[in-house]
Amino acid sequence: MKKETWKELTIGTINLDAGNSVKNLTGTWRSGKKPQFIEEKCIQCFFCWLYCPHSAILVERDEVKGINYDYCTGCGMCSVECPTKEKAIIMVKEEAKLAEGGAE
């Protein structure tokens, strides 16, 4: 993503491209761990969806369906908050990789 020089920026920090945070792939911040969704253990309580600080829980037709790894930072909050006895979200190892894009 090409970054503007100070002269190219709109004054007063105004962002005329509102909603452009979707271009900020926070998934690139993940290092070492990622959440894994185990559908058959899920009771659809939506706690993970509620707590995820990056709106990275995928929901389809009113059901939690998995993780959007473009934005998931691997913080693990979903797994901690998941209330089932055998967690429906577990944190697994991930090879750290330097991805393109997003914030520096």
Place this chain on the structure above:
Amino acid sequence: MSTLKTLNGNQSIAEAVRQIDPDVVAAYPITPSTAIVETIAKFKADGLITSEFVCPESEHSAMSVCIGASSAGGRVMTATGSQGLALMWEMLYIAAGLRLPIVAAIANRALSAPINIHGDHSDTMGARDSGWIQIYSENCQEAYDNFIQAFRIGEDLKVRTPVFVGLDGFIISHSLEVIQVEDDAKVKKFVGEYKPVYPLLDTSRKMTVGPIDFTDYYFEHKRNQIEGIENAPPVIEAVGKEFGQKFGREYGFFEEYRMDDAELCIVVMSSAAGTCKDAIDELRSDGKRIGLLKPRVFRPFPHEKIAEALKKMKAVAVFDRSSSPGAFGAPLFTEVRSALYDHKERPHIVNYVYGLGGRDIKVEHFKEVALKLEKIAETGKVEEIYGYINLRE
């Protein structure tokens, strides 16, 4: 019609507010600026202004309301001083960072502790790096004139930066003076219609105001902000000239008083400059070649022009009505001294802190310093670079 009115500094500001009739006034009263807010409230109650008048629960909220209203697209003003300005602190940086041309009248007052309600410049000098333009007034007339010009300066499309207009607490805010109040319609015309850029109330545009910046954008946005205040000097100059053409009182970055053939100079801002003029007159009639330089604009600091005006002097004394504990001199001194550094010929320059917490400064004090300057010019020796005036030692 232009009329003479007997007003104190606070009423002079309120009178300008009545004439400009901004969209929003949000203020929390604090001594010595209370009468500004009080008088505006009365104007509102009497139907003399159409401004939305907001009384929030603190100065922090007052500045927050100003930021919201200005972002929405309104012309906005407030008034405060001392602890009130201190409570606004974090919001001051936000107003400047968002490039909102809010105008704030500051009845300059000392900061606690110890608590004190009298005039000094600790409040605005403390905020000197907040990104606001700073203009200081010697008397009620200047407070009125500066306040009117502040809107034109801050709202200029190249500048778009908030402005403080300082008037010394009590000495100016509460002293009656006969001032020339210009015609309502002429003042309105001079200030002109406010044209907001990117107003939030323009719902046809999708935008975000004040988003978070990480390490990749903050620096560029800050540099972009600095450009606004750096664009201000030609605007300040043009507005000051035009004010002179329209109303007969022209303004620049500073006033030079009896500086023509001066070898010695006293640099002092605001109300004390009036006292200093009397001292200069007396010294001149004793044959001393001494003049006064009274800075009006402190931010942006007119470093080139001040250096040009002072470089030929033999000795200069800079008077500061605030202190900068632990620094090499008080704020005005460090600016003036630094401005002169690049000149091969430059005067000896000393600093005196005076008038903290409203301590009086008299003609005799300036005359004492004039003697010291004379000695420095004669001997080329500076015994103390940094001292205090009218302090029990």
